[in-house]
Amino acid sequence: xxxxxxxxxxxxxxxxxxxxxxxxxxxxxxxxxxxxxxxxxxxxxxxxxxxxxxxxxxxxxxxxxxxxxxxxxxxxxxxxxxxxxxxxxxxxxxxxxxxxxxxxxxxxxxxxxxxxxxxxxxxxxxxxxxxxxxxxxxxxxxxxxxxxxxxxxxxxxxxxxxxxxxxxxxxxxxxxxxxxxxxxxxxxxxxxxxxxxxxxxxxxxxxxxxxxxxxxxxxxxxxxxxxxxxxxxxxxxxxxxxxxxxxxxxxxxxxxxxxxxxxxxxxxxxxxxxxxxxxxxxxxxxxxxxxxxxxxxxxxxxxxxxxxxxxxxxxxxxxxxxxxxxxxxxxxxxxxxxxxxxxxxxxxxxxx
Amino acid sequence: xxxxxxxxxxxxxxxxxxxxxxxxxxxxxxxxxxxxxxxxxxxxxxxxxxxxxxxxxxxxxxxxxxxxxxxxxxxxxxxxxxxxxxxxxxxxxxxxxxxxxxxxxxxxxxxxxxxxxxxxxxxxxxxxxxxxxxxxxxxxxxxxxxxxxxxxxxxxxxxxxxxxxxxxxxxxxxxxxxxxxxxxxxxxxxxxxxxxxxxxxxxxxxxxxxxxxxxxxxxxxxxxxxxxxxxxxxxxxxxxxxxxxxxxxxxxxxxxxxxxxxxxxxxxxxxxxxxxxxxxxxxxxxxxxxxxxxxxxxxxxxxxxxxxxxxxxxxxxxxxxxxxxxxxxxxxxxxxxxxxxxxxxxxxxxxx
DNA sequence: TTTAGCACTCACTAAGTTAGAATGCTAACA
DNA sequence: TGTTAGCATTCTAACTTAGTGAGTGCTAAA
Numbered sequence: 001x002x003x004x005x006x007x008x009x010x011x012x013x014x015x016x017x018x019x020x021x022x023x024x025x026x027x028x029x030x031x032x033x034x035x036x037x038x039x040x041x042x043x044x045x046x047x048x049x050x051x052x053x054x055x056x057x058x059x060x061x062x063x064x065x066x067x068x069x070x071x072x073x074x075x076x077x078x079x080x081x082x083x084x085x086x087x088x089x090x091x092x093x094x095x096x097x098x099x100x101x102x103x104x105x106x107x108x109x110x111x112x113x114x115x116x117x118x119x120x121x122x123x124x125x126x127x128x129x130x131x132x133x134x135x136x137x138x139x140x141x142x143x144x145x146x147x148x149x150x151x152x153x154x155x156x157x158x159x160x161x162x163x164x165x166x167x168x169x170x171x172x173x174x175x176x177x178x179x180x181x182x183x184x185x186x187x188x189x190x191x192x193x194x195x196x197x198x199x200x201x202x203x204x205x206x207x208x209x210x211x212x213x214x215x216x217x218x219x220x221x222x223x224x225x226x227x228x229x230x231x232x233x234x235x236x237x238x239x240x241x242x243x244x245x246x247x248x249x250x251x252x253x254x255x256x257x258x259x260x261x262x263x264x265x266x267x268x269x270x271x272x273x274x275x276x277x278x279x280x281x282x283x284x285x286x287x288x289x290x291x292x293x294x295x296x297x298x299x300x301x302x303x304x305x306x307x308x309x310x311x312x313x314x315x316x317x318x319x320x321x322x323x324x325x326x327x328x329x330x331x332x333x334x335x336x337x338x339x340x341x342x343x344x345x346x347x348x349x350x351x352x
Numbered sequence: 353x354x355x356x357x358x359x360x361x362x363x364x365x366x367x368x369x370x371x372x373x374x375x376x377x378x379x380x381x382x383x384x385x386x387x388x389x390x391x392x393x394x395x396x397x398x399x400x401x402x403x404x405x406x407x408x409x410x411x412x413x414x415x416x417x418x419x420x421x422x423x424x425x426x427x428x429x430x431x432x433x434x435x436x437x438x439x440x441x442x443x444x445x446x447x448x449x450x451x452x453x454x455x456x457x458x459x460x461x462x463x464x465x466x467x468x469x470x471x472x473x474x475x476x477x478x479x480x481x482x483x484x485x486x487x488x489x490x491x492x493x494x495x496x497x498x499x500x501x502x503x504x505x506x507x508x509x510x511x512x513x514x515x516x517x518x519x520x521x522x523x524x525x526x527x528x529x530x531x532x533x534x535x536x537x538x539x540x541x542x543x544x545x546x547x548x549x550x551x552x553x554x555x556x557x558x559x560x561x562x563x564x565x566x567x568x569x570x571x572x573x574x575x576x577x578x579x580x581x582x583x584x585x586x587x588x589x590x591x592x593x594x595x596x597x598x599x600x601x602x603x604x605x606x607x608x609x610x611x612x613x614x615x616x617x618x619x620x621x622x623x624x625x626x627x628x629x630x631x632x633x634x635x636x637x638x639x640x641x642x643x644x645x646x647x648x649x650x651x652x653x654x655x656x657x658x659x660x661x662x663x664x665x666x667x668x669x670x671x672x673x674x675x676x677x678x679x680x681x682x683x684x685x686x687x688x689x690x691x692x693x694x695x696x697x698x699x700x701x702x703x704x
Numbered sequence: 705t706t707t708a709g710c711a712c713t714c715a716c717t718a719a720g721t722t723a724g725a726a727t728g729c730t731a732a733c734a
Numbered sequence: 735t736g737t738t739a740g741c742a743t744t745c746t747a748a749c750t751t752a753g754t755g756a757g758t759g760c761t762a763a764a
Contacts, residue, residue, distance in 0.1 A: 067713045107520040166516040168459040
């Protein structure tokens, strides 16, 4: 997407930086006097006014009304995030806090990521989000058919991230009980190390190879497994109530948009995946306002970083922070990056 | 709890009925003129004013301010619900709609109840809620240990409502693989038909009886299973966004209280269980406003009905509708009752 | 190029006004 | 004795008015 930013000289950059920074911390439109005071350049408000007018013309700032201070536009934030801000180093204490929290419970990827999401919310005072390792990267470790009644079978799949997926199926005819055992064995052999999203493809292949009575089993198995909906874009969102404290989310309409995101985070997940894919591999992405082009996210920003297993370079999911556009990016960017790297480390325990 | 209602004569009841009804439909404080028009008694507004003043004195009505119309108090609603309203019959079309929706997918209790919750939200234009059959009533049908690594074991339990519960455990020592098979067999024998909340009790008993090497297995099993937290008050809440349309939930504060309930519905579940237990078995209960004595629910009412398996009379869970106190109880009462009975029927498929 | 000065804009607040809905009370009526 | 018409009263909501202050844009001088 590589936005085409109108060129700025040094002074303009400094003033844009000041306006964004001040607006982020105060939530009030920023006037020329305030900028003059903050900046150590011995410039008068009048001069600053001229520059701000230029910045407005270029699309970086805007006014709430004709004679109010300036507020950054989405473009302004974007310029700030990609060119001006200096990512804040985390203190040792902060790093330790994150490590500590993440090394606590670790029975499955789901637990780790739920924990991560909460941790991010806590550390950022915004909402935390975490995507489970996606189906492409989770492979089958073990598959179990559990006959429940004559016509019912439960399928339990445990994946390489210790994720448990279960589905229940009711057949029209009776499923003979002596089928289960060999079928089970067969499935474990055929599907071991197969990624979740390739189940039906692999099964179809195997179906062709066989002719004997086992084919009958397989057909049943296929019917069972082809119905398993990939647990899909499973995203964990925690701490949304932190957002209520932000002054911009006091209006009913805005609050509802938070609800909208929680209710169906799928479009957001999709947008983030795309944005991450579009950028450099392994690099953090920041979606600002209507960047994502999704309903309800006009007033939000998301900072997200991919995580990957140790010694690998393919991202398998992401973690991030969701908050108002007016968000302390310097800090949050660091938190998200560091947390993502820790998550990768933790998850590596499950691989093999 | 059987509230002690101040006695009302026929006229007072009629007027209370009118006020509650009008307020429910208009959401505006009700004046004497409006009541006079609605009531076919040839009474003047002045007379009605006198009665309304009496009703206020008795605690059934209140005024927003000195010269506004009247609004029902919690007591007023309660009187209306328990004595005045005539539960509305559902039309054949409405019944069919409910039946149709519920006979669609039915692979597990969870699916049914999620569907039910959505259905209730849709039919009532409020939020729907549904409690899963609680652990006391769900018994173990099948239990499976799945070794994942040397030290990891997944436990999958399928209950009599086709609910799948899974947990993952990491041990400090290696779990010998040849233990799994006999242990599995043993657990299935020992725990078959045992309710989920009695797992650890039953295991403890069996632990005493044994001395041979199987005891070693059992000790491991015990360690595994005693850690399984009963999936507890699992309540499904759907359609909360319907509540946003209500005029009373336009203020930020009120919206947050909806959030509060969604975030942690446990106190509400508890209150409903108690209220259902307090009332007659198998009967619907209505919690109005601060009835439940729970934070965040001051502005809400809940209509809930227990469901039970066919030919049984012990409730095993409930379904209900959550909405503003100003809620069309006549209709919703009928919807909830009918839906609960259908849920019972559907769930009976899973029993045995 | 910078800045002081100044007129101007606009939101916000407080105070004041008005209209309307509903009330309580009194006195008359059936 | 219960009912009602009439009326003064109360209170909100909506609208006006005026004043304040933060901030701007423009101009002319440094």
